[in-house]
Each structure stands twice: as structure tokens, then as C-alpha cells.
Amino acid sequence: MAANPSPPTSLAAGAPLIYQRRIRRWAVQIVYLAITAFVIFYVVQALGEREYGFGFLNQPAGFDIGNQWLVDFDGTTSSRLTLFFVGVWSTVRVVAVVIALSTVLGVIVGVARLSPSWLLSKTAMLFVELFRNTPLYVQVVIWYAIGLFGLPTIQNVVNIGNFLFLSNRGVALPWPHEQGGFWGGADWMVGVWVGVLVIGGAVALKVRKRLQNQEQATGQTRYPNRIAMGMFAGIAVVSFFLLGMPVYVDRPIIEGTNYAEGMAVRPEFAALTLGLTVYTGAFIAEIVRASIQALPKGQTEAANAIGLSNYQRLTLIILPQALRQMIPSITNQYLNANKNSSIALGVSYFDLFFVANIISNKIGHAVEIFFMIIVTYTVLSLSISLVMNIANSRITARDKEDGTRTSGLRQRLIYALRSRVPMGETS
Amino acid sequence: MTESEERLTSTTAPTERHGQKVVLPPHRQRAARPYQVRAANWLRINLFASWDRTLLTVISFAILGSVIAFVVWFVMSYANWNVVTDNRRLLLIGSFPHGAEWRLWVGLCFVFTLAGASYGMWSKLGLRDGLFIVIGSAFALFMILHETSQAWAALWFGVAVVLLSVGYLLCRLVPREEGPTRRVATRVLGLLLALSVPIVFALLMAGPGGADANELSGYLLNLLLAPAGIAGGILVGIPLALGRASSLKAISWTCTAYIEVVRGAPLIGWLFVALFILSDIIGGDLIVRTMVVLAIFTGAYMAEYIRGGLQALPRGQYEAGHAVGLPHWRTMQLIILPQALRISIPPIVGQAIALWKDTALISIILPLRELVGSSRSAIAQGEFITARIEVYVFAAVMFWIVAFVMSRVSQRIERSLGVGQR
Numbered sequence: 001m002a003a004n005p006s007p008p009t010s011l012a013a014g015a016p017l018i019y020q021r022r023i024r025r026w027a028v029q030i031v032y033l034a035i036t037a038f039v040i041f042y043v044v045q046a047l048g049e050r051e052y053g054f055g056f057l058n059q060p061a062g063f064d065i066g067n068q069w070l071v072d073f074d075g076t077t078s079s080r081l082t083l084f085f086v087g088v089w090s091t092v093r094v095v096a097v098v099i100a101l102s103t104v105l106g107v108i109v110g111v112a113r114l115s116p117s118w119l120l121s122k123t124a125m126l127f128v129e130l131f132r133n134t135p136l137y138v139q140v141v142i143w144y145a146i147g148l149f150g151l152p153t154i155q156n157v158v159n160i161g162n163f164l165f166l167s168n169r170g171v172a173l174p175w176p177h178e179q180g181g182f183w184g185g186a187d188w189m190v191g192v193w194v195g196v197l198v199i200g201g202a203v204a205l206k207v208r209k210r211l212q213n214q215e216q217a218t219g220q221t222r223y224p225n226r227i228a229m230g231m232f233a234g235i236a237v238v239s240f241f242l243l244g245m246p247v248y249v250d251r252p253i254i255e256g257t258n259y260a261e262g263m264a265v266r267p268e269f270a271a272l273t274l275g276l277t278v279y280t281g282a283f284i285a286e287i288v289r290a291s292i293q294a295l296p297k298g299q300t301e302a303a304n305a306i307g308l309s310n311y312q313r314l315t316l317i318i319l320p321q322a323l324r325q326m327i328p329s330i331t332n333q334y335l336n337a338n339k340n341s342s343i344a345l346g347v348s349y350f351d352l353f354f355v356a357n358i359i360s361n362k363i364g365h366a367v368e369i370f371f372m373i374i375v376t377y378t379v380l381s382l383s384i385s386l387v388m389n390i391a392n393s394r395i396t397a398r399d400k401e402d403g404t405r406t407s408g409l410r411q412r413l414i415y416a417l418r419s420r421v422p423m424g425e426t427s
Numbered sequence: 428m429t430e431s432e433e434r435l436t437s438t439t440a441p442t443e444r445h446g447q448k449v450v451l452p453p454h455r456q457r458a459a460r461p462y463q464v465r466a467a468n469w470l471r472i473n474l475f476a477s478w479d480r481t482l483l484t485v486i487s488f489a490i491l492g493s494v495i496a497f498v499v500w501f502v503m504s505y506a507n508w509n510v511v512t513d514n515r516r517l518l519l520i521g522s523f524p525h526g527a528e529w530r531l532w533v534g535l536c537f538v539f540t541l542a543g544a545s546y547g548m549w550s551k552l553g554l555r556d557g558l559f560i561v562i563g564s565a566f567a568l569f570m571i572l573h574e575t576s577q578a579w580a581a582l583w584f585g586v587a588v589v590l591l592s593v594g595y596l597l598c599r600l601v602p603r604e605e606g607p608t609r610r611v612a613t614r615v616l617g618l619l620l621a622l623s624v625p626i627v628f629a630l631l632m633a634g635p636g637g638a639d640a641n642e643l644s645g646y647l648l649n650l651l652l653a654p655a656g657i658a659g660g661i662l663v664g665i666p667l668a669l670g671r672a673s674s675l676k677a678i679s680w681t682c683t684a685y686i687e688v689v690r691g692a693p694l695i696g697w698l699f700v701a702l703f704i705l706s707d708i709i710g711g712d713l714i715v716r717t718m719v720v721l722a723i724f725t726g727a728y729m730a731e732y733i734r735g736g737l738q739a740l741p742r743g744q745y746e747a748g749h750a751v752g753l754p755h756w757r758t759m760q761l762i763i764l765p766q767a768l769r770i771s772i773p774p775i776v777g778q779a780i781a782l783w784k785d786t787a788l789i790s791i792i793l794p795l796r797e798l799v800g801s802s803r804s805a806i807a808q809g810e811f812i813t814a815r816i817e818v819y820v821f822a823a824v825m826f827w828i829v830a831f832v833m834s835r836v837s838q839r840i841e842r843s844l845g846v847g848q849r
Binding site: 025029032033042116119138146148149310339340345346374 | 693708785815816820826
């Protein structure tokens with residue numbers, strides 16, 4: 001806020017000290033701090049009878065949450081700290097999937113909301129009004145109930161081409177799996193391949209940039225996107241065979257009453273992800289709609305005037321400009337999704353809040369555990385903000401009036417840390 | 428509208444163009460077309476203008492049609508609604524003491540009268556609002572009367588709706604222009620609104636035969652906790668916002684720290700605090716602790732929105748206050764806060780809706796049974812164990828109704844306060 005402009009401070013000599021602005025400011029702050037200190041003292045006093053210390057984290061967890069993706073967890077040997085970090089890992093997985101899916105869903109619905117087709121825009125409006133005004137928790141519980149009671153048992157599983165299974169045990173999908181390959185190589189060959197992909201991607205991006213520059217300098221068509229994509233695909237395929245096919249896609253099968261092979265998505269994860277995606281997507285759709293509507297109408301007219309198709313108008317003219325406006329609000333939604341993922345407790349998905357709650361129920365130490373919860377959520381929120389701020393600085397810096405742009409990772413980091421993105425709107 | 432579309436729709440009636448009513452010159456006026464032609468034109472323009480739009484229309488028709496068909500099948504054929512009708516009392520008022528129901532009805536009458544009066548004072552009911560009230564009342568009466576003979580309840584509800592209309596009509600009689608009558612009327616109504624939360628709590632709990640704190644549950648608990656949290660949040664939020672914007676470093680730093688820490692953890696985390704930590708600090712009933720946590724939590728968010736309003740005010744407003752010789756706090760009270768609050772009404776209502784939805788989280792971790800918790804108890808009775816979806820769908824609808832009404836009211840407030848225009 002603009003600081004309240006100070007009235008003149010000179011006073012007649014001999015006026016009581018309390019009328020001097022500087023003295024009064026000090027007095028007010030000292031009184032205020034004294035009251036605050038008293039409140040803090042009272043709270044500390046009230047909580048003083050508990051035992052404190054983080055030693056309980058090193059004891060064995062005594063609670064088994066089973067193996068999670070990429071993590072094998074054994075409740076009898078692992079410590080409580082490990083349990084907590086497995087919970088954090090579960091939260092990160094949910095939030096990452098939700099951020100990706102809800103962005104896609106939100107952009108589609110937001111654009112559909114502005115469609116000239118009356119029926120489509122009303123359908124999108126119905127979607128938004130329905131899912132935005134219902135509590136997320138109730139939505140997730142309904143998805144979960146549908147998953148458990150609406151879907152068939154595993155004996156009557158819905159089998160889509162031996163490729164995808166659907167039952168009340170969850171969804172099973174094909175999943176890539178590492179293998180030695182026909183050179184008889186080791187399992188780490190897949191790591192080599194991923195490394196080659198990263199390098200190839202970087203090279204392809206460089207080539208694309210260079211071709212784009214040539215295009216801009218000479219005006220000749222150079223097909224930067226097609227050439228770069230072709231290069232990347234070529235590198236991927238050739239290296240895949242040269243390394244002796246280090247990855248194969250594993251189809252799910254059913255063993256007894258369980259899924260095996262492939263990737264089994266548990267109903268808890270599916271319900272939580274679906275609920276969060278739809279809920280966050282509805283909010284993102286409104287943001288997308290508002291930022292497109294905020295663009296001047298001339299942009300659409302200009303696109304029509306030079307004869308772009310509807311799809312080209314959207315992807316070349318409208319969305320890139322709207323993107324700049326919506327990034328701060330969308331970041332807000334990502335942060336909300338991060339915090340909202342804590343309703344996992346309601347469907348017994350082992351996220352960080354769930355395991356923290358378990359530990360607290362077993363051993364107490366509520367204050368320390370709450371401290372861990374708040375620190376973890378803050379770290380996750382700050383990481384999301386940081387990534388989004390970097391993205392924001394890249395996007396907004398590109399077209400400053402004078403053509404300069406924030407260059408270098410260091411500069412961008414400083415910019416990202418300085419520009420403060422709000423911490424989300426709701427819980 | 429393009430030229431051709433305009434020609435298709437233009438009649439002798441004034442046409443809208445750039446948001447203004449335009450009467451076309453006589454040579455461009457046409458007689459109104461027969462409705463078949465107009466309907467055909469509307470369809471052509473809005474649904475089948477070109478092949479790709481036709482495709483979109485067909486796809487959305489397929490989606491919408493199958494969803495509607497599914498919903499109709501679910502509601503009419505699949506669902507076992509007995510879980511809702513048999514547990515009406517449990518879901519709506521939980522363990523509210525028998526024989527004290529009249530307190531609820533008096534409270535409902537009070538709230539409905541206030542709502543009607545506020546609408547009459549500051550806004551106008553349109554055709555859609557009227558339709559919504561009629562449909563809502565019909566739904567409520569159906570809920571009350573279905574398969575029982577609750578004549579008294581229906582009568583009470585009818586009285587409440589009548590009081591809503593009476594309050595509305597009485598306040599419509601108050602002149603719209605600023606004047607002594609209107610000033611007195613708005614003062615009285617504003618005071619009643621500000622005190623409505625404690626009044627309702629007193630109506631339900633005071634005196635012999637009133638409900639105990641732990642007898643408040645079901646949908647009633649959501650309806651009580653959300654307004655309490657919102658009112659408490661505003662009370663916490665205003666001083667926090669002023670503190671954060673203060674030029675005194677000690678005050679602004681502690682307020683900032685408070686706001687950022689509270690917003691750092693999800694609401695469930697703070698409910699965890701209410702359950703396990705706050706018991707040692709303030710004690711009291713769990714329901715009181717929950718209200719305190721809701722107010723603390725909402726207050727941090729409210730403070731940020733109010734701060735936004737403070738920042739949006741031009742510096743000249745502060746300077747003007749000092750120029751006419753007002754002390755700092757009078758400047759704030761008379762000049763700054765009224766304007767800042769007016770700017771921040773839309774996000775504050777948004778936060779109120781968010782808190783309303785968040786009351787559903789309470790029974791995840793606390794042993795309080797609001798609507799979702801009562802739903803869980805309803806399922807726990809053996810005979811309804813398979814009727815989970817039905818009871819949660821009912822809960823979703825009950826939450827949706829209030830959230831939807833709130834979002835509509837907030838749009839109305841925005842328009843009638845002229846937010847965004849000075």
C-alpha cells in the first residue's frame with residue numbers, strides 16, 4: 001500500500017513527547033510487540049506440558065502402506081521419516097498428474113465456452129457451473145463410490161482389447177518396462193537411451209531456433225517444426241535399435257483377483273486424480289475464458305482478415321496472447337490443487353497428510369507433525385511458484401517493446417523470486 | 428454480429444449494437460418475421476453456420492444427450508432414494524433435540540425475512556429469481572411432505588416463504604434515493620445482518636430446551652459454521668489487512684507472517700490443529716474451536732483481498748483525508764475502508780463460497796457430523812450400505828444449491844454497487 005503520507009512533524013517546542021510522530025510510532029510498536037509477545041508466551045505456556053523432539057521419526061513406522069510406484073515400502077523395517085517421505089512422493093505424483101490433465105481439460109472447456117456453436121458453449125457452461133459449485137470432497141467421494149460400487153468386480157472385468165482393464169480394483173494400463181535388449185545389455189541401457197533422448201531433444205530445439213531465425217531473416221520457408229520433430233523422432237528410433245531395444249511395453253494381465261504386469265491405478269488414486277482434475281479444470285476454464293475475452297476484438301478480426309482458419313486463429317493468435325494474461329491465475333489454481341490434494345485422507349489415499357495423521361494418531365507429537373505438514377506444503381507451493389514464475393518470465397520477456405529479454409538462468413531466477421505469485425485462493 | 432446476421436434478425440424493435448439500443452433508420456427496418464423463419468434463422472446462425480460448427484454441435488449434442496440420458500436413468504431407475512427419504516432428519520438436522528424443532532423454523536423465518544428484505548433494499552427480484560424461488564420451495568415442500576404427513580413443517584415453511592415476500596415488498600416501499608427514511612432503514616437492516624449469526628445461534632441454543640453444542644449436526648451444521656466462519660473471517664481480515672499495509676514495520680511484518688503461514692497449509696491441516704493442538708490453548712467445545720479455526724483461516728484470505736482493495740485506491744484518497752484534517756484512523760474509517768471494501772466485495776464473496784464448500788471437509792478429520800459425516804452415518808446402517816452414490820449425490824446437490832445462489836447474489840451485488848465503475 002502507499003504508506004500513509006505523513007503530516008508535517010514539526011511541533012511547537014515544549015509540546016508533550018507523545019504528540020511527536022516519531023515517538024508515537026515507537027510507542028505504538030512497542031505496545032503492539034508487548035501484546036504479541038504476551039500472546040506467544042501464553043500459547044507456549046499452554047503447550048508447554050507436552051514432550052517435544054523429532055526422535056520419533058527414527059523409530060520403525062509400524063504401519064504398512066504397501067509398495068508405491070517406484071518405491072518399495074516395508075512398514076516393519078522402514079522408519080517413520082521414510083513413511084512421511086513416501087507420503088510426500090504420493091502427493092507429488094497426484095499433483096503432477098492433476099496439473100497436466102487439468103490444464104488440458106481447462107483450456108478445452110474454456111475455449112468451448114466461447115464457441116460460436118450455442119449448444120457446445122452451453123455444454124461447457126453446464127460443466128463449469130456444476131463442478132465449480134460443488135465441494136471437491138463430495139465430488140471425490142462420489143467418484144470413489146462409483147469406482148467401488150458402479151464398476152464390475154475383477155471377475156467380470158471390462159477388458160478393452162487386452163490393453164486396458166476396468167474394474168472395482170482400479171484401472172490397469174500398459175506401461176513401459178526396461179529390458180536387457182537383444183545385445184544382452186544390462187537394465188541401465190534404458191538410462192542411456194533417456195540420456196540420448198534428452199540430448200537429441202536439445203539439439204532439435206537448437207536446430208529449430210536456427211531455422212526460425214533463417215526464416216525471419218530471409219523470408220523463405222524452412223519448416224522448422226517439421227524438421228526438428230523429424231530429427232528428434234529419427235534420433236529416438238535409431239538409438240532405440242542401436243541400444244538393442246532397452247524398453248518394451250508391458251500389457252496388463254489378471255492373476256487371480258489382482259492385476260499384474262502393466263500399471264495398475266488404484267481406485268483411490270483414480271478417484272482423487274479425477275476429482276481434482278475436473279474441479280481444477282473447471283476453474284482453469286473460467287480463467288481461460290476470461291483472458292480470451294479480455295483480448296481486443298481486433299485480434300480475431302485481424303486473424304480473419306488475413307484468412308487464417310479457425311484452428312490457426314486459435315493457436316497462432318488468440319491462445320499465445322491469452323496465455324500471458326492467465327499464467328498468474330493458473331499458477332494460483334495449481335497451488336490450490338496442491339493444497340486440495342490433502343483431501344486424500346477422505347478416500348484413504350496415502351498422501352503426506354494421511355501418513356502424518358497416522359503417525360500423529362500413533363504417537364502424538366501433533367505440534368511437530370503439524371510443523372512438518374506446513375513446511376512440506378510450503379516447499380511444494382514455492383516449487384510450483386518458482387517453475388511458473390520462470391515460465392512467466394520467459395513468456396512475458398519475449399515481447400518487450402524494446403526487444404530486450406531477460407537472459408540467462410540466473411537473471412530469470414532472480415526475476416522469478418522477486419515477482420511474487422499469490423499463494424492460492426482457497427484451502 | 429456481422430452485416431448479414433444483422434439483416435436476418437433485425438426488426439422494427441430497437442437493435443443492440445455495441446451494448447447500446449439503436450433504432451435502425453426506416454429504410455433498414457423490416458416487419459417482424461413469422462416465428463418459424465426466426466427459429467430457422469436462429470438455428471442456422473447458432474448451430475449450423477458452417478460444416479465445422481455443425482460438427483461441433485453434433486458432438487456436443489451427443490455428449491449432452493448421453494449425460495442427460497444417464498442422469499435420468501440414474502435418478503429414475505438405478506438409484507435407491509430411500510436412503511435419503513428415510514434419513515431426512517439425520518441428513519438435515521442430525522441429532523437436534525426432538526420437540527425443539529420450532530426453534531429451527533423460527534430461525535429459518537428470520538433468515539428468510541432478512542434475505543427478502545436485503546434483496547428488496549438493494550436489488551430487485553427478476554423473473555429468473557422468482558422462478559428459482561418457486562422451484563426451490565417446491566423441492567423443499569416435496570422433501571418435507573414425501574411419504575409423511577408433516578403438515579406442521581409444511582405450514583412453517585410456507586410462513587417462511589411468505590415472510591420472505593413480505594420483507595421484500597416492505598423494503599421495496601423504501602424510497603431508492605438517499606434520504607432520512609432510507610438511511611434509517613438501511614441502518615436497521617445492516618445491524619440485523621451484522622448480528623444475524625449470533626441471533627440465529629441464540630435462537631437455536633439459548634434457554635431451556637435449546638440444543639447443546641454437540642447436538643448441532645447434519646446440513647444445519649454446515650449452514651451454521653459457514654456464516655460464522657465468514658463473519659469471523661471478515662472481523663479478523665480487516666485489521667490484518669490494515670496491519671499488513673501499515674507503515675509500522677513491526678505490525679506489517681507480523682501481519683504478513685501470519686497471513687503467509689496460515690495460507691501455507693490446507694484447511695484440513697488447520698482442522699488438525701483444532702483437534703489436537705488448540706484444545707490445550709483455548710479449550711472449549713470442538714465446535715467452538717472449529718469456528719475459531721475457520722475464522723483464523725478465512726481471515727488470512729480475506730485480508731489479502733481487502734489489501735487488494737486498499738492498494739487499488741489512488742494515493743490522493745489518503746492525501747485528501749489528511750488535507751481536510753482527519754486523523755489517520757478517521758481517514759481509514761470514513762474514506763479508505765468503505766471504498767476498499769466495496770472494491771473487494773467480489774473476491775470476498777468468492778472466498779465465502781469457497782468456505783461454504785470447505786465445510787464439507789470438516790468431517791474428514793473432526794468427529795463433527797456435518798452433511799457429509801451424516802451421509803456416512805446413513806450409509807453405515809446396514810440396509811443402505813450399497814446406496815453410497817445416492818446419498819453423496821444428494822449432499823452434492825444440497826451444497827450446489829447454496830453455492831449457486833451465492834454466486835448469483837455476488838453478481839447482483841457487483842452490479843448494484845457498481846464495482847469496477849466509479
